[in-house]
Amino acid sequence: MTAESFYRTEPSEGAAWRLAILMGANTRTYKFALGSALLACAERGEDAAPLRDVAAAYAMGVVGRRADAPQAPAGTSGGDADFLAVAAREGEESRRLGRPTEALLDAAVRTMPGMVMRKFHNLRGGTEVPHRFYELTGRGDGRVVRLTPQLRRLARDGQACVLRAELEARWSIVESSFSAAVGRSLMSDGVRVDWGTLTLTDRRRRRSVARVGDALIGFQHGRCLICGDGIVPGDGMAVDHVFPYALMRRFGGVSAWSGPDLDVIWNLAPAHPRCNGAKSDRLPTAAELAGLARRNEAIMGSPHPLKKTLELTLAAAGGGGWPEFLRAVQTVCC
Structure with missing residues (x-):
């Protein structure tokens, strides 16, 4: 699924935000730190903030991540003046203070406009997301980040909490793929599901990467695959086996299950707990299969x-x- 078709499926400001966060190119993780800072401003009801204030939240977002989670692939440092080099030097003291040091804050203010703010709305292939979420205005120390009505509406409509969870999950996944210790196996083997913790993990080392539901829900436009309604804070979130896992036990007890593994992410979909409970072990409907195909195609459009x-x-x-694959699985079940 292309970015354009993902947006056409549900043309909304939330879909545009998800394009930038979930389906944009990820060569560094600056845009996640900026996205988190922007959401924080929107959640506070702000329509504008000094660049220096946004830069402070941005900088702490970068240095506040786990010490073993790199912000960029190995070998991509821009030298001593590079923001990540400053963050490495100033990170421990900034975390101790609970705010960025002056050196780190100055580096963030200096580099953010060209390094991340100019690129946040960009997609691969030279296109942009259909909505913009901020504008940088003014000059020098008077520069201001103005939140657009689109971003303010997302926060006002109660979506900021959901979008933040998706952003944090994507941030963790991308960071893990940059780690020399974990990234090679993620790139060659993909991820597996740890059902004890409901997290995605590295297949080889079984290291937790991100929560399953948070990692997948954005590719479903934040909606339950079963009923199609949005999953909002307070609803809870279940992870449904679209083709029920019981099929593998049922067929295995008679002859042999000849289909693919049903306990992996192509077959897992966030859903309302009540919808998941009512569905139980029934086979998916045509609408659910179509939704699963679209969701999987959207994931295929992500890095x-x-x-x-x-x-x-x-x-x-x-x-x-995916439509052909799912039809083949359905044939095995019938």
Whole structure:
């Protein structure tokens, strides 16, 4: 699924935000830190903030991540003046203070406009997301970040909490793919699901990467795959096996299950707990299969490693697309 088709499926400001966060190119993680700072401003009801205030939240977002979670692939430093080099030097003291040091804050203010703010709305291929979420105005020390009505509406409509969880999950996934210790296996093997913790993990080291629901829900436009309504804070979130896992036990007890593994992310979909409970072990409807195909195609339009995980599933089935793959699984079940 292309960015354009993802947006056409549900043309909204939330879809445009998800394009930038979930489906944009990820060569560094600056845009996640900026996105988190912007959401914080919007949640506070602000329509504008001095660049220096946004830069403070941005800088702490970068240095506040885990010490073993790099912000960029190895070998991409821009030298001593590079923001990440300053963050590495000033990170420990900034965390101790609970605010960025002056050196870190100055580096963030200096580099943010060209390094991340100019690129936040960009998609791969030279296009932009359909909505803009901020504008940088003014000059020098008087520069101001103005939140657009689109971003303020997202916060006012109660979506900021959901979008933040999606952003944090994507941030963790991308960071893990930059780690020399974990990234190689994520890129070659994709991720697996740890059902004890409901997290995605590195297949080789079983290291937790991100929560399953938060990592996948954005690709469903924040909606339950079963009923189609939005999953909002307070609803809770279940992870549904679209083709019920019981099929593997049922067929395995009679002859042998000849279909693919049903306990992996191509077959998992966030849903309302009440919808998941009512569905139980029934087979998916045509509408649910169509929704699952669209969701998986959207993941295929995102950068690694979720994309790689689904690529491996299709390759093991001999290629083809998601509608064909799901029809083949349905044939095995009938």
